[in-house]
Amino acid sequence: MHHRDVLKPDGRALTLYGVRPVQVTSEIPSPSVDPVDARPVMRWHPLRGEWVMYAAHRLGRTFLPPPEYNPLAPTRDPAHPTELPRGEYDIAVFDNRFPSLTLTAPDPEPGPAGTRAGVGKCEVVMFSQDAHGRLADLSETQLALLLDVWADRTTRLAGTGQIRSVLAFENRGVEVGVTLHHPHGQIYAFDHVPPVQARMLTTAQAHHAAHGRPWLADFVQAEQAAGTRVIRDEGLALSVVPPFARFPYETWMVPARPAALLSDLSAEETRAFGRVLQDALRRLDGLFGVPMPYLLTVHQAPVGAGSHPEFPLHIEIYPYLRAPGRLKFLAGTEQGAGEFANDKFPEAAAQELRAVSVAPGERNIEPGN
Amino acid sequence: MHHRDVLKPDGRALTLYGVRPVQVTSEIPSPSVDPVDARPVMRWHPLRGEWVMYAAHRLGRTFLPPPEYNPLAPTRDPAHPTELPRGEYDIAVFDNRFPSLTLTAPDPEPGPAGTRAGVGKCEVVMFSQDAHGRLADLSETQLALLLDVWADRTTRLAGTGQIRSVLAFENRGVEVGVTLHHPHGQIYAFDHVPPVQARMLTTAQAHHAAHGRPWLADFVQAEQAAGTRVIRDEGLALSVVPPFARFPYETWMVPARPAALLSDLSAEETRAFGRVLQDALRRLDGLFGVPMPYLLTVHQAPVGAGSHPEFPLHIEIYPYLRAPGRLKFLAGTEQGAGEFANDKFPEAAAQELRAVSVAPGERNIEPGN
Structure with missing residues (x-):
């Protein structure tokens, strides 16, 4: 660079x-x-x-x-x-x-x-x-x-x-x-x-204290074992619709080896992370054949006062279309109660995303089981 | 009824x-x-x-x-x-x-x-x-x-x-x-x-424990004393742009006497609550001369397992227009960090809302100071 x-x-x-x-x-x-x-x-x-x-x-x-x-x-x-x-x-x-x-x-x-x-x-x-x-x-x-x-x-x-x-x-x-x-x-x-990063740190620290393993390690292992929600697995990084997706077609990119900050990744891990990100973005645009409006956020550990290795580095994408021409709105329950209602089960969303053709001749990933 | x-x-x-x-x-x-x-x-x-x-x-x-x-x-x-x-x-x-x-x-x-x-x-x-x-x-x-x-x-x-x-x-x-x-x-x-109601209960209980008074009582007293954010004060109920408004023109309706549930209100308090609500809704539609898109939420104490008198009963309105034709979007910081960026200071918003004519010949409320 x-x-x-x-x-x-x-x-x-x-x-x-x-x-x-x-x-x-x-x-x-x-x-x-x-x-x-x-x-x-x-x-x-x-x-x-x-x-x-x-x-x-x-x-x-x-x-x-x-x-x-x-x-x-x-x-x-x-x-x-x-x-x-x-x-x-x-x-x-x-x-x-x-x-x-x-x-x-x-x-x-x-x-x-x-x-x-x-x-x-x-x-x-x-x-x-x-x-x-x-x-x-x-x-x-x-x-x-x-x-x-x-x-x-x-x-x-x-x-x-x-x-x-x-x-x-x-x-x-x-x-x-x-x-x-x-x-x-x-x-x-x-x-x-x-609040969001504070909450993620607290819950990930509690997981580490309870299980002696990083939350991200257990998450990756469970998703690879289930396979039904994996969109693409590049070995060093993978994309999944998390089992607790709040948006239809919500997509997470995670490193296979737990990390807390982007700067923790090796050059090879960074390239794999970029490949699954590129793949995920192309699938979302291909899903309904229109550019998918979305919010992409990069979640990293707090900085500047000690390290927080328990924090799970990841990227979240919230797609805003729940069906062609239909926007997902954040309304009463999402904003008034802080709880999301999602019309689409993550397993069904992942299946649809895997079926999207991302490039001519490119092989689509099949479900893991 | x-x-x-x-x-x-x-x-x-x-x-x-x-x-x-x-x-x-x-x-x-x-x-x-x-x-x-x-x-x-x-x-x-x-x-x-x-x-x-x-x-x-x-x-x-x-x-x-x-x-x-x-x-x-x-x-x-x-x-x-x-x-x-x-x-x-x-x-x-x-x-x-x-x-x-x-x-x-x-x-x-x-x-x-x-x-x-x-x-x-x-x-x-x-x-x-x-x-x-x-x-x-x-x-x-x-x-x-x-x-x-x-x-x-x-x-x-x-x-x-x-x-x-x-x-x-x-x-x-x-x-x-x-x-x-x-x-x-x-x-x-x-x-x-x-999460939202749990957080409100926790913070209101902490306030009560620290100050020996309901949060809502101190809030109403402070807003009446300042006056700059009050939209309408009907004695038994009032509407304000809260000092920590997350949306431009965010409006809260609160009872003057602290309550935790709508069923705690007397018939007179209920009527006053309805009057400030009606007034607030009409001002929001009058603000830009177009029907204001909004989310209205009624916040009441948890039910079914003990009473929670510390919880501050109130109604929140989140208007979605920040200027004529311009929608307020919940984007990166709001969704990714859980923190809102607001272009409009509450005091300026309240002043504009007070200036809206709600009905022919109806007196608009002047700032309290």
């Missing part, structure tokens, strides 16, 4: 990553030279026991710009600067111009109990210079690079000393609120461990 | 409620005479620590039927039966034909660890015989009746001895997945306390 760190005219950080050495052939641009004036605030929700982020400046953020203005494309005309320069690179990461959290968030004006500065970091991850591509179109090498980039960002954010948890994700499709079509994701870095 | 309990031809229960005595003037219908063959299943999500409900039969449920077939309208032609008879009644509650949970769920076939029967109950609540009305169009008396109906269902469900928590809710708008336009809501009754 090659990279180059530069600073944008408005003071934001930009890192260009490449499979080959990075070359920049134009000025480093920014859509605006005005420094980002973000004053994000957090408030404590006393009944749900979670922080809420407030960032009033975000209401003006870019919303489905016309194709002639794509902020994630390299700048062609210096009079109309985008976020990225021209040059040789594959992936770019830069500070979000409309952050919900910043490392320099000032103390807010006195407010209701539980008000504090919104300390953290929000980054944008451009996946490819191809504005019309998909994450699934990336080659095995490019996907391995993306996994390495996510790992590098996590290490860097942990290194600030201010970050305790890093969430990389991709929202894909206008159905889930995507405001820019150029393939990209985001990173939210928190100065605390948010 | 008057009511009449009847049985549908397919065996499902139906209760008709009225401000005046209930009269039924046709046969009790059902869209199908076949008994509901629901075999709902629950599985345990070991990392999130929550149940997931599976109900494969739900995929075939009614989806935006044509206006000439409205299953919530009284049956006009016995050859085309709906869910409801003709007659004098205001509100109807019946067993959902496509339940995610049933009291008679059979033990499932052996499955992965953490598989069990989906025990609970799913009911449909028809709010009004006016197919084209809104919840906000109900009169003060009708809204008080609805609150009494929700209370009655909660009492009845607790009385089964199988239910530990009851969630009444309304999904409003196709944007949030509504499949029938006739104004209605749903009830999910669980045989356990789901």
Whole structure:
């Protein structure tokens, strides 16, 4: 992995990553030279026991710009600067111009109990210079690079000393609120461990204490033994519809050898992880013959205060179509009670996903039993 | 409150409620005479620590039927039966034909660890015989009746001895997945306390233990003192944008005197609660001049195993528009981390909601300070 760190005219950080050495052939641009004036605030929700982020400046953020203005494309005309320069690179990461959290968030004006500065970091991850591509179109090498980039960002954010948890994700499709079509994701870095990661750590630690084995090891063993929910098994990594899937066609990518962080994976494990991810994304697009709107989240252990080897590194994809033309909505029970109703049994979902043809002549995986 | 309990031809229960005595003037219908063959299943999500409900039969449920077939309208032609008879009644509650949970769920076939029967109950609540009305169009008396109906269902469900928590809710708008336009809501009754209610009980109990006062009493006192987030104060009940709102324009209705269940409210408190609810719904529709898509949830204490007076009874509304034409999506941080990013400060949201004209000549509430 090659990279180059530069600073944008408005003071934001930009890192260009490449499979080959990075070359920049134009000025480093920014859509605006005005420094980002973000004053994000957090408030404590006393009944749900979670922080809420407030960032009033975000209401003006870019919303489905016309194709002639794509902020994630390299700048062609210096009079109309985008976020990225021209040059040789594959992936770019830069500070979000409309952050919900910043490392320099000032103390807010006195407010209701539980008000504090919104300390953290929000980054944008451009996946490819191809504005019309998909994450699934990336080659095995490019996907391995993306996994390495996510790992590098996590290490860097942990290194600030201010970050305790890093969430990389991709929202894909206008159905889930995507405001820019150029393939990209985001990173939210928190100065605390948010509820989902805290819960996963607690439950995985309890499993380890009770059984003397990592939760992920037992999960992989059980899924390989059952076989009915495995989508693809690449030996070092596999994809499954978990037996407790909350979304129809929910897909998890897990390493076969338990790990807590992407940076724990070997180069070979990373490539296998990328292959099952690519395979899963292509199957989801092939399922109904339309691009599947989804949320992809990368779950890693807390950082910055000791290691948490019990945490199960994995990637979750929540597809939003439950049938052709039918979106899965998060409604009363999901939001009001925190419990999901799913119309599709995981075993049936996995069977359908295995039957999707992902590429001409490519062999589809058969059920394990 | 008057009511009449009847049985549908397919065996499902139906209760008709009225401000005046209930009269039924046709046969009790059902869209199908076949008994509901629901075999709902629950599985345990070991990392999130929550149940997931599976109900494969739900995929075939009614989806935006044509206006000439409205299953919530009284049956006009016995050859085309709906869910409801003709007659004098205001509100109807019946067993959902496509339940995610049933009291008679059979033990499932052996499955992965953490598989069990989906025990609970799913009911449909028809709010009004006016197919084209809104919840906000109900009169003060009708809204008080609805609150009494929700209370009655909660009492009845607790009385089964199988239910530990009851969630009444309304999904409003196709944007949030509504499949029938006739104004209605749903009830999910669980045989356990789901994560959100469990968390609220724990945090409220901790508050009570630490301060010797109900959380709701301190919340109401603080909001009345600040005034900036109050939308309407009717003395016995008030509406506020809570200081920790997760959605832009999120609105809570709370009783001024702490209560744990709707059935704890006096008749006068119930009427005041209904007035602030009606007011809040009308302001949300007036905010952008379009019907506001929203999720409304009624939060009550666990039932069936001791009383929980510390639990703060309240209604939450999550509006889904953050600006005209712009939906709020639950994306990476909300779903992947369990933390919400909100573009709108609660104080600004409350100010805008107070400025909405709810009815000709009606006085809008001014900030309290």
